[in-house]
Amino acid sequence: MELDKKLEKLASRLRIRPIEWLDDGRVRWLDVRLIPWEEVYRETRDYRRLAKAIRDMEIRGAPAIGVAAALGLALAAFHSKASNVGELLKDLEEAANVLRETRPTAYNLFWAIDRVLERARRAASESSSVDDVRNAVIEEAKRIMLEDIEANIRMGEIGAKLIQDGDTILTHCNTGALATAGYGTALGVIRAAVEEGKRIRVIATETRPLLQGARLTVWELVKEGIDVTLITDNMVGYVMSKGLVDKVFVGADRITLDGYVANKIGTYTIAVLANRHGVPFYVVAPTSTIDPRLRGPSIPIEERDPDEVRTVVGKVVITVPEVRVLNPAFDVTPPELVTAIITERGIATKPYEKSIPRILGLKEDD
Numbered sequence: 315m316e317l318d319k320k321l322e323k324l325a326s327r328l329r330i331r332p333i334e335w336l337d338d339g340r341v342r343w344l345d346v347r348l349i350p351w352e353e354v355y356r357e358t359r360d361y362r363r364l365a366k367a368i369r370d371m372e373i374r375g376a377p378a379i380g381v382a383a384a385l386g387l388a389l390a391a392f393h394s395k396a397s398n399v400g401e402l403l404k405d406l407e408e409a410a411n412v413l414r415e416t417r418p419t420a421y422n423l424f425w426a427i428d429r430v431l432e433r434a435r436r437a438a439s440e441s442s443s444v445d446d447v448r449n450a451v452i453e454e455a456k457r458i459m460l461e462d463i464e465a466n467i468r469m470g471e472i473g474a475k476l477i478q479d480g481d482t483i484l485t486h487c488n489t490g491a492l493a494t495a496g497y498g499t500a501l502g503v504i505r506a507a508v509e510e511g512k513r514i515r516v517i518a519t520e521t522r523p524l525l526q527g528a529r530l531t532v533w534e535l536v537k538e539g540i541d542v543t544l545i546t547d548n549m550v551g552y553v554m555s556k557g558l559v560d561k562v563f564v565g566a567d568r569i570t571l572d573g574y575v576a577n578k579i580g581t582y583t584i585a586v587l588a589n590r591h592g593v594p595f596y597v598v599a600p601t602s603t604i605d606p607r608l609r610g611p612s613i614p615i616e617e618r619d620p621d622e623v624r625t626v627v628g629k630v631v632i633t634v635p636e637v638r639v640l641n642p643a644f645d646v647t648p649p650e651l652v653t654a655i656i657t658e659r660g661i662a663t664k665p666y667e668k669s670i671p672r673i674l675g676l677k678e679d680d
């Protein structure tokens with residue numbers, strides 16, 4: 315199995331394997347809600363359990379969500395009791411509907427589901443064997459996982475060229491191994507620059523309300539001995555005004571064809587501040603994050619449980635319990651504030667309505 319060998323080889327380069335397929339029809343993942351307190355791996359044979367893991371953010375980060383959804387369809391195919399190809403396709407559609415309902419913003423989720431379903435339909439048009447279609451689905455899901463790791467490594471190589479020895483880089487949320495199939499997007503670029511021997515300092519924002527920066531980014535960087543300083547989200551203006559930040563690198567959950575970037579709530583604030591202080595603001599994301607059907611700022615934004623704001627990660631209540639709360643999980647940064655978008659296929663710069671379609675291989679008016 316060429317694909318399995320390739321995956322194994324790539325995985326050996328990774329320090330953390332946050333999600334994987336086990337050949338007896340199980341998916342195994344690291345429950346990132348418990349990091350940094352505990353390192354607990356979970357397993358399931360049931361795509362519904364995997365959908366719950368995405369919804370409850372045991373698995374999070376746009377690329378990881380996409381990979382998990384693909385593996386969810388692989389579970390549905392593996393355990394389907396279908397006696398013909400038509401029934402199998404129906405089971406897959408049902409699983410796809412459940413997986414699509416988990417989180418609305420990250421485009422990778424929808425991209426991965428559509429890609430696996432399309433592969434299933436193609437296999438069904440070529441063969442009437444349930445096993446052929448089943449195997450095609452499992453293989454496609456594994457390919458999506460493999461390609462995510464490859465894309466991250468490639469974005470690291472491309473993006474590291476933008477980093478100078480001695481730079482201090484501010485990053486938001488978690489865009490590392492824990493947000494992908496491994497290695498990371500924005501954090502992957504930082505990791506690649508360090509692997510090249512550049513001396514880099516990282517400033518990580520804590521990322522309220524779920525503290526992906528404080529819990530996950532700091533955990534990953536400390537584990538690897540990369541110099542990191544933690545700040546609260548409201549210190550970004552202070553550190554920039556003091557000249558302590560050379561560049562910003564963040565990830566994305568969805569990018570439109572004209573360069574609007576949805577990412578973790580607080581990203582827009584950082585972009586405005588970066589612009590005010592002349593700090594380059596880079597977005598790092600695989601092309602699977604780009605929604606080719608969308609233009610403008612109207613990206614669906616997830617509104618999450620108010621208790622995430624009323625508490626510190628569910629552990630301590632920090633306000634009057636009945637207070638009204640706003641809890642959008644993402645915000646949208648307009649293209650004029652984005653210096654460049656680094657993808658595995660190259661770097662997009664302004665005007666994005668020309669450069670992004672070019673990177674996707676689309677005509678500008680597609």
Ligand code: MRU
Binds near residue numbers: 375486499
């Ligand atoms: O709510 P989350 O933790 O899933 O949000 C994650 C982010 O906003 C990341 O920055 C984004 O998905 C890019 S991850 C490589």
